[in-house]
Amino acid sequence: MSDQFDVIVIGAGPAGYHAAIRAAQLGLKTACVDNFIGKDGKLALGGTCLNVGCIPSKALLDSSKQFHLLTHSFKDHGISATNPAIDVATMVGRKDKIVKQFTGGVALLFKGNKVTTYGGYATLQPNHVVSVKGFDNKVIELTAPNIVLAAGSTSIELPFAKFDNKLIVDNAGALDLDAVPKRLGVIGAGVIGLELGSVWRRLGAEVTILEALPDFLGTADKDIAKVAAREFAKQGLDIKLGAKVSKAEIKDKTVELTYTDAKGEQKTVVDKLLVAVGRRAATSGLLAEGTGVQLDERGRIVVDEHCHTGAEGIWAVGDCVRGPMLAHKGFEEGIAVAELIAGKPGHINYDTIPWVIYTEPEIAWVGKTEAELKAAGIPYKTGSFPFAAVGRAVAMNETAGQVKVIAHAQTDRILGVHMVGPGVSELISEAVVAMEFHGSAEDLARIVHAHPTLSEAVHEAALSVDKRSIHKIN
Ligand code: NAD
DSSP states (O other): OOEEOSEEEEOOSHHHHHHHHHHHHTTOOEEEEEOOBOTTSSBOTTHHHHHHSHHHHHHHHHHHHHHHIIIIIGGGGTOOOSSOOOOHHHHHHHHHHHHHHHHHHHHHHHHHTTOEEEESEEEEETTTEEEEEOTTSOEEEEEOSEEEEOOOEEEOOBTTBOOOSSSEEOHHHHTOOSSOOSEEEEEOOSHHHHHHHHHHHHTTOEEEEEOSSSSTTTTSOHHHHHHHHHHHHHTTOEEETTOEEEEEEEETTEEEEEEEETTEEEEEEESEEEEOSOEEEOOTTTBOTTSOOOBOTTSOBOOOTTSBOSSTTEEEOGGGBSSOOOHHHHHHHHHHHHHHHTTSOOOOOGGGOOEEEOSSSEEEEEEOOHHHHHHHTOOEEEEEEEGGGOHHHHHHTOOOOEEEEEEETTTOBEEEEEEEETTHHHHHHHHHHHHHTTOBHHHHHHSOOOSSSTTHHHHHHHHHHTTOOSSSOO
């Protein structure tokens, strides 16, 4: 006998737990299956985001920022400290406590919403059956007319630099180092490489980031990437572009990296190596024969714009389908699918998904870059404003960066907003709202912004689109 539900969600990461909670809120009998084991050896809901991604990395980014401020900025405020030191075990312990609070929070939300939780590895079988191999290796079967696949993603491993989680680590390993490495090598100057490279740099590691591509942060707006590159260089992050790594050899408790750049073959030796070259959909083993669900050439589940796989009642959301691997994209896909299953008009606007990189300064954007608009032949105008001219940013001692607003040359509709600077992970929301409501640069310019706040940079950038910024010469 199999347990019967209205909806089964495979995966309790950001996309899956949102789908499960929303389905239950809508009165559907819902089950969610996950197999992530936390540090305490027990099922830990919340997927990569809560266990080894967004939340723990932000905890360490915050701890390391405090340390960096103490050692670098406090003296500007007249604050001194003798022998500042970092206790890595306490920092990691604080991070683990935060993770446990949030994974436990998902378990409580499941209970409160009457979502039935199953621990184990789920495989989609034909005819709307999900088999679950429990931690005791016993297999049970669940059935439901609607099944949501939310299996997430896993780190891509390089064949020549296999993770041993001692010297060569992935994002999870880099959150759990037991001491500050003297030399940390990072392969990949993407989001993970920059965020976790920043954590250990701020704590004193010499960090070398090797990036195969010739451009820094190629998906960001060029002006924003330029400011970020300059600030990271000032912080001592050694980012080598056009550096393709081909070998990582363990020699006497160090890792010798061989890479090729414009000057030819180079070698560098590091004490720890973080490999952050992207993630792939975690779909291996997820689908039995005959489910009718298709995978694309990158192993992602093929879905339409409503996250439906084409097999009746089978949906897929989050990192295991096309689109950016962002928790908040997964959240909204999960909610939309639950609403569609319940017969409601679930919807996601993929054009207004914000991107955030939690370095210092932070980087955030929504919409199109200038390069994308040029390539598409769309006429545009821009306005920008530096944080160095924002009173609040100067008072905070965080003046690096700028906000840039891009609007259509004729209609003034906002096409993209790009930011680098203090607190821009929060400021980007205003741009998302404005774009979601099809706002113009003039709309943003005519909204009253509190003074003194960092949000004045957004206001002034919008004013600057029409060359009427007050606090800079247009
Ligand atoms: P990424 O795709 O952002 O960056 C990987 C980088 O590695 C690329 O720039 C690539 O050119 C480079 N690379 C690949 N092979 C290489 C080689 N052999 N030598 C040198 N460089 C090489 O991937 P990531 O940083 O691993 O992040 C994975 C996913 O997780 C991304 O989709 C990201 O969006 C997501 N993520 C998002 C956040 C956030 O939103 N703040 C945080 C962490 C992760």
